[in-house]
Amino acid sequence: MEKSLYNLITRVKQNDEDSLLTIINKFNLLIKKLSRKMVYEGAETDLIIYLIQMLRKLDLDKLKNFSEGGLVKYIQVSLNNKAIDHCKKYYLIKNNEMVLDINIIQQNFDTSVKNNIDNNLFIDELLNLKALTEHQKLILKYYYLCEYSDMQIANKLKISRQAVHKTRSYGLKIIKNYVTTKCS
Template sequence: MELYDLLKKAKDNDKDAAYEIIKDFDGALKKLSKSLHHEEAETDLIIELLELIKTIDMEIFKHSTHKQIAKYIHMHLKKRTVDLFRAHKNKIKEHVEINYDLIPDETVGGIENDTATSILIQSLVKQQRDIIILEFIQGFSEKDISKILGISRQAVNRALNNLRKLYLGDGGETIGRKDDRTSLQPRYMDRTYCNSYILYSQKPREERSSPGRKGA
């Protein structure tokens, strides 16, 4: 199948098409990841490729050849490799900084919960964070993730279970979307490095709001 058609299908949430694109660029991903000199660099670039698929404007490729589209993707990955190298060199911030002026008033009551969640996610090993991003941000199934990362489905399950144990341990709340599906949702996506998320609580807001906001 032509790259244009694969991109179009992948953009429409066709996971098989996305996996085919990853396989097509396997050589480039491996070569670029070597220049990053850190563990799991190839997975970082796979996530970058998936982000590109999600946001790419297909209109600009209407009259492009397979080779032209492939060159565009390769150049994008090279640019992101440089960005990732700089991010790794400078290190990721070890704490979450919150700008209250940028956060809607109704979310302030849950800030402490969100901050704790971000810290918990950062405490996971790199592969576990990648699994979480691929499943909850990119929407891949556990079977797809095991193929993309080249690990067993049991390893995927273990990573997700570790997060649940960390978060639910010692009286934590249930992890889940508002539609009761287990999920992580992005508060914002740092294009340099994906490292901040919200976990929505299933408890009513009034039960988990900070004491200072009750009766306000």
């Protein structure tokens, strides 16, 4: 007789290894399917580890009102979401993409960072790229160093708010490409 998923989860939380293996086997086909889509070595192992950790953290009080099908669906959706999350991280790492942390530019005016020569040189280097136009440099400085809003910059430069946003976004794209190629 097959035990209910709720009972198996209860036993997993009591460190019953047989119940854990039963649940892993129950979701094995889904794990294999998702790991093939994740296209990196170790994806299956990552999903199994996630499943184990998730089972041990589940709140039994919240689960007791779930039907058997509801519990299965909950675990399936959780595994699918984890697979998507891992795919995004893997894709970013694989393609050497880097998210530019603009906070370093904003920190330039913090007194704790003002004395950090490396940060100041890096910020100066970024904002003085030859690929940036003077207009882009000015908007980036106003926005990140002076902390003006797009509307304040637009009023100051007598251009539209959309033009400020577009120019700033394009300038950041140039900086991101520069940082990505420099760090690769």
